[in-house]
Amino acid sequence: MADDGNNSKDIEMEEKDKELEKEQASLIEEYDATDDPMHVDFNEGQWLPCIPGLSLTSATVIFAIIGATIGIIIAVVNPVSQTSIDHRVMTVNVTDALYDDSLNYSNVDIKDVSLENGTYLFDFVYDVPYTTMETVELPTLSEEWAKIIEFPGKVWVNALKLLVLPLLILMMVVLPSRVDEIGFIAKRSIPLYLFTSSCAAIQGTIWAWVIQPGNIGSPPEDVGTREAGDDISELDALLNIFYNAVPSNIVSAMANLTILGVILFFLAIGMLLRRPEVKEEERTVVLRFSRAILRCCMLAVIWVIWFTPIGMGSLVCIKIASTDDLGGLLAALGFYVMTVLIGHSVHVFGFYPLTFFATTRGNGWAWFRRIYEAPLLAFATSSSAATLPRSLLVARKAGVRPEVYKFILPLGSAINMDGTALGFPIMIGLIAQLNNVQLDFGTILVVMLLSVVISVGTAPIPNAGMVYLTMLFSAAGMAEYAGEGLATLFVLDWFVDRIETAVNVTSDLFVAKIMDEVSQNAQNKELNVVCGCCLGPKRPEIAYEQTANNEAGQTELV
Numbered sequence: 001m002a003d004d005g006n007n008s009k010d011i012e013m014e015e016k017d018k019e020l021e022k023e024q025a026s027l028i029e030e031y032d033a034t035d036d037p038m039h040v041d042f043n044e045g046q047w048l049p050c051i052p053g054l055s056l057t058s059a060t061v062i063f064a065i066i067g068a069t070i071g072i073i074i075a076v077v078n079p080v081s082q083t084s085i086d087h088r089v090m091t092v093n094v095t096d097a098l099y100d101d102s103l104n105y106s107n108v109d110i111k112d113v114s115l116e117n118g119t120y121l122f123d124f125v126y127d128v129p130y131t132t133m134e135t136v137e138l139p140t141l142s143e144e145w146a147k148i149i150e151f152p153g154k155v156w157v158n159a160l161k162l163l164v165l166p167l168l169i170l171m172m173v174v175l176p177s178r179v180d181e182i183g184f185i186a187k188r189s190i191p192l193y194l195f196t197s198s199c200a201a202i203q204g205t206i207w208a209w210v211i212q213p214g215n216i217g218s219p220p221e222d223v224g225t226r227e228a229g230d231d232i233s234e235l236d237a238l239l240n241i242f243y244n245a246v247p248s249n250i251v252s253a254m255a256n257l258t259i260l261g262v263i264l265f266f267l268a269i270g271m272l273l274r275r276p277e278v279k280e281e282e283r284t285v286v287l288r289f290s291r292a293i294l295r296c297c298m299l300a301v302i303w304v305i306w307f308t309p310i311g312m313g314s315l316v317c318i319k320i321a322s323t324d325d326l327g328g329l330l331a332a333l334g335f336y337v338m339t340v341l342i343g344h345s346v347h348v349f350g351f352y353p354l355t356f357f358a359t360t361r362g363n364g365w366a367w368f369r370r371i372y373e374a375p376l377l378a379f380a381t382s383s384s385a386a387t388l389p390r391s392l393l394v395a396r397k398a399g400v401r402p403e404v405y406k407f408i409l410p411l412g413s414a415i416n417m418d419g420t421a422l423g424f425p426i427m428i429g430l431i432a433q434l435n436n437v438q439l440d441f442g443t444i445l446v447v448m449l450l451s452v453v454i455s456v457g458t459a460p461i462p463n464a465g466m467v468y469l470t471m472l473f474s475a476a477g478m479a480e481y482a483g484e485g486l487a488t489l490f491v492l493d494w495f496v497d498r499i500e501t502a503v504n505v506t507s508d509l510f511v512a513k514i515m516d517e518v519s520q521n522a523q524n525k526e527l528n529v530v531c532g533c534c535l536g537p538k539r540p541e542i543a544y545e546q547t548a549n550n551e552a553g554q555t556e557l558v
């Protein structure tokens with residue numbers, strides 16, 4: 001009788017497991033990029049149709065080299081010296097002077113004569129001519145030419161800033177429904193994506209302020225130490241985060257680019273749209289309108305990115321031409337690259353294997369050896385979207401189930417940007433340190449949080465992060481350094497962007513394997529999945545059932 005009871009329980013459990021598998025299978029859908037308003041088709045391999053084979057990256061590097069060359073020539077050319085000769089006349093005033101018959105007073109203008117104790121005293125004025133010579137070093141780059149060279153870059157930066165606010169607003173409105181529509185696997189993978197991106201931003205912030213690459217170089221001579229805001233205490237800085245998160249006037253927050261408040265306000269609007277109190281037709285109208293405008297904004301981003309070579313050539317030229325200490329700047333950039341390499345290496349070879357072990361009990365380094373081809377291609381192309389076909393092939397060869405990797409990898413290429421989240425705090429730290437701008441703890445924390453949020457909305461194409469980097473400068477109180485910062489960072493962005501893209505692709509493949517294991521472990525009644533993806537101790541009811549079965553077996557043997 002006991003055996004029959006156990007068999008019936010096993011049959012019930014098997015039936016429930018099959019129903020769960022069917023339910024999960026019905027919820028697992030392939031990611032359709034055409035339905036995603038954040039997805040853009042962008043042919044980075046062709047910049048101008050009239051110049052075959054010239055990619056956007058190549059054109060940007062060429063223009064940057066040209067701009068840097070012109071800037072270096074302007075910086076190192078000896079300034080023109082101009083000597084001016086000035087003939088002047090100095091007027092001398094003399095008072096209470098004794099009258100001297102031997103002197104000629106014809107050229108003297110007598111003002112007053114007085115008699116004191118039988119002696120004549122008088123006041124007079126006379127002119128003494130003299131000649132001065134002054135040598136002035138004229139700047140090699142005149143003010144007018146500086147404005148002309150800076151003009152394309154300044155317009156380009158303004159266009160980047162113009163797109164930040166509408167992109168951010170629409171992205172936050174659409175984001176909750178975007179998550180809600182992508183099913184069972186996404187509801188587990190997206191929290192994992194956010195977790196890895198958050199840890200990446202924390203690491204980037206730590207490395208930026210531990211190594212402090214910007215303090216290696218010499219700051220500009222015309223600036224002193226400046227604060228990004230008022231002199232406030234640590235407590236005030238922490239409280240200001242919450243004040244900025246809940247602005248008293250959303251219109252003022254948008255006008256002043258109080259980014260955190262704008263994000264939370266429109267994210268709340270997006271979440272409230274999913275409430276049953278909102279009529280379906282109203283929700284549909286708002287979401288369709290938001291997606292349409294968001295898609296238009298993403299197309300506008302492509303247009304702005306198309307002008308990247310011209311804008312970057314302009315900014316790099318004016319930055320180098322106006323830099324007095326090129327050696328100090330290059331030293332700071334060298335330490336910046338070292339900081340980037342250290343941060344991303346620790347994240348890939350330290351953080352990912354630990355997360356992999358916590359979720360699958362597997363060897364993360366062994367998994368990386370099986371997928372290294374995709375990060376290498378990502379490093380070569382600097383584009384997560386361009387690497388996607390290779391990532392799909394690598395995942396299939398590595399044994400990830402097709403229903404998982406066909407969804408996770410395209411989704412990850414759109415929203416998972418660990419490398420970008422790690423790199424943003426380092427970039428802001430570098431520019432702040434180079435210009436002696438003191439950032440308080442609250443501002444650093446806001447930059448870290450925003451790095452996570454905006455990394456979700458960064459398009460998987462080269463140089464797309466520059467749109468949001470201008471927003472981070474504003475959030476850090478450094479809007480005036482946006483153009484200079486972009487020019488400084490782009491000197492090595494062609495290399496740093498490739499490192500970040502390789503990390504993004506690596507993260508996608510780790511998450512794909514973790515989700516593959518988790519979706520199978522969730523069906524295993526002997527395993528306890530905690531926090532959505534981590535393996536924990538056996539569930540108490542399973543442990544109790546096994547103990548009871550063992551005791552029953554021992555009793556029957558007795």
